[in-house]
Amino acid sequence: MQKHALIILSGLTLGALAVFLVLMGNPGNYGVCIACMLRDITGALGLHRAPVVQYLRPEIIGLSLGATLTALATREFRTTGGSSPLIRFSLGFVGMIGMLVFLGCPVRTVLRLAGGDLNAGVGLVGLIIGIVTGTMFLKKGFSLGRATKISPANGIIFPLFILGLLAAALITPSFIFASKTGPGSLHAPLFLSLGAGAVIGVLAQRSRLCMAGGIRDAIFFKDYHLLYGFLAVFIAALAGNLLVGTFKLGFVGQPLAHTDGLWNFLGMLLAGLTAVLLGGCPLRQLVAASEGNTDAAVTVLGLIAGAAFAHNFGLAAGPKGVPPAGQVAVILGLLFTLGMGIAVCKFKVGGEVKNEKSRGCQGTVVS
Amino acid sequence: MKRVVDARGLSCPEPVLLTRQALQEQGIKEITVLVDNKVAVENVTRTAESLGCQVLVTEQNSDFILTLRMN
Numbered sequence: 001m002q003k004h005a006l007i008i009l010s011g012l013t014l015g016a017l018a019v020f021l022v023l024m025g026n027p028g029n030y031g032v033c034i035a036c037m038l039r040d041i042t043g044a045l046g047l048h049r050a051p052v053v054q055y056l057r058p059e060i061i062g063l064s065l066g067a068t069l070t071a072l073a074t075r076e077f078r079t080t081g082g083s084s085p086l087i088r089f090s091l092g093f094v095g096m097i098g099m100l101v102f103l104g105c106p107v108r109t110v111l112r113l114a115g116g117d118l119n120a121g122v123g124l125v126g127l128i129i130g131i132v133t134g135t136m137f138l139k140k141g142f143s144l145g146r147a148t149k150i151s152p153a154n155g156i157i158f159p160l161f162i163l164g165l166l167a168a169a170l171i172t173p174s175f176i177f178a179s180k181t182g183p184g185s186l187h188a189p190l191f192l193s194l195g196a197g198a199v200i201g202v203l204a205q206r207s208r209l210c211m212a213g214g215i216r217d218a219i220f221f222k223d224y225h226l227l228y229g230f231l232a233v234f235i236a237a238l239a240g241n242l243l244v245g246t247f248k249l250g251f252v253g254q255p256l257a258h259t260d261g262l263w264n265f266l267g268m269l270l271a272g273l274t275a276v277l278l279g280g281c282p283l284r285q286l287v288a289a290s291e292g293n294t295d296a297a298v299t300v301l302g303l304i305a306g307a308a309f310a311h312n313f314g315l316a317a318g319p320k321g322v323p324p325a326g327q328v329a330v331i332l333g334l335l336f337t338l339g340m341g342i343a344v345c346k347f348k349v350g351g352e353v354k355n356e357k358s359r360g361c362q363g364t365v366v367s
Numbered sequence: 368m369k370r371v372v373d374a375r376g377l378s379c380p381e382p383v384l385l386t387r388q389a390l391q392e393q394g395i396k397e398i399t400v401l402v403d404n405k406v407a408v409e410n411v412t413r414t415a416e417s418l419g420c421q422v423l424v425t426e427q428n429s430d431f432i433l434t435l436r437m438n
Contacts, residue, residue: 074405076405138384143378146377147378216380217380223417279378284379
């Protein structure tokens with residue numbers, strides 16, 4: 001169990017901090033949600049104009065900076081890129097639409113469930129089926145190809161973008177949008193959110209916490225390491241919600257949620273499928289982007305573009321349900337992702353297992 | 368017989384998937400796995416150890432060479 005200690009600690013910390021952030025002002029079951037928080041940042045930058053979901057969520061800034069500083073300190077900051085960036089952007093884009101139809105990323109799915117929101121249970125079933133579908137593609141040889149080392153100049157762009165967001169959060173210039181009402185107006189104090197995000201970023205970088213990866217590895221390899229993190233988030237958040245009285249069991253009247261089961265299911269199915277094909281959930285993508293992985297950074301840009309599109313074209317769900325355009329978008333997103341899966345499997349670019357031709361591996365391996 | 372898995376630059380969980388494929392082949396006593404990041408080192412090591420292998424990790428330039436020996 002000792003080798004799982006860090007991932008369990010990371011999960012417990014994330015779950016506990018999520019409840020704490022709600023107590024300090026964040027919306028219900030919204031202590032941490034990578035998808036929704038990126039959506040709020042997208043709105044704060046004016047890339048969508050939904051007035052109720054615009055705020056430069058400091059949790060994302062802290063998380064990314066925490067991960068970057070930890071990667072630098074442990075010499076794990078490596079600038080890589082070139083692994084199907086446009087497919088990654090597109091999968092991030094459609095995955096975000098799925099998550100905004102459900103109203104949450106895999107992290108918030110667990111947090112919603114730990115708050116008693118049973119709609120998230122329906123979403124979780126969709127997430128698991130999406131992950132199982134994604135693993136079938138992996139078994140068939142799905143690979144987005146090799147990333148290679150590229151100029152470090154590429155790797156510093158994403159941290160610079162995050163530093164820009166930090167400056168904007170601190171200075172609050174007039175061109176940054178901030179909701180006056182609605183979920184975007186509800187938030188914990190800036191430095192608490194920033195600090196909590198940084199703690200999560202440090203731990204997520206060290207432990208490689210990945211919610212979709214936890215389910216994938218458990219099903220695919222019977223490897224429960226990452227799943228322990230997933231379960232730890234649930235246990236800490238459940239205990240925290242029970243302790244502070246924010247646990248409310250049921251389907252109706254849940255915070256930032258709707259009761260349309262079919263679209264909760266399909267939205268998260270799309271999220272799970274895209275997460276597996278991308279190699280990790282939005283949390284993992286954000287951490288990897290902060291470590292110099294420019295393919296993950298492109299994925300995060302895809303998530304941001306997807307959020308902008310979802311709100312500019314009325315695709316995102318609200319408490320009343322999912323608009324017809326959002327339903328069509330999820331179906332199109334699923335068809336696109338399945339099509340990409342099939343197309344990529346037909347054109348195999350992944351790794352290979354070779355017989356060694358001579359002793360020692362240097363110079364004998366085709367790279 | 369010895370096999371080499373070149374998983375450098377591949378996304379999670381492809382290095383683990385390729386390693387498992389190689390380990391499942393009959394008559395394999397030793398596998399060399401090449402990866403280029405710590406996450407893959409940890410994942411492949413965890414998988415190999417759970418399948419009863421001894422794992423030796425060496426760093427070469429900025430790549431990692433994992434030698435997996437079946438017990």
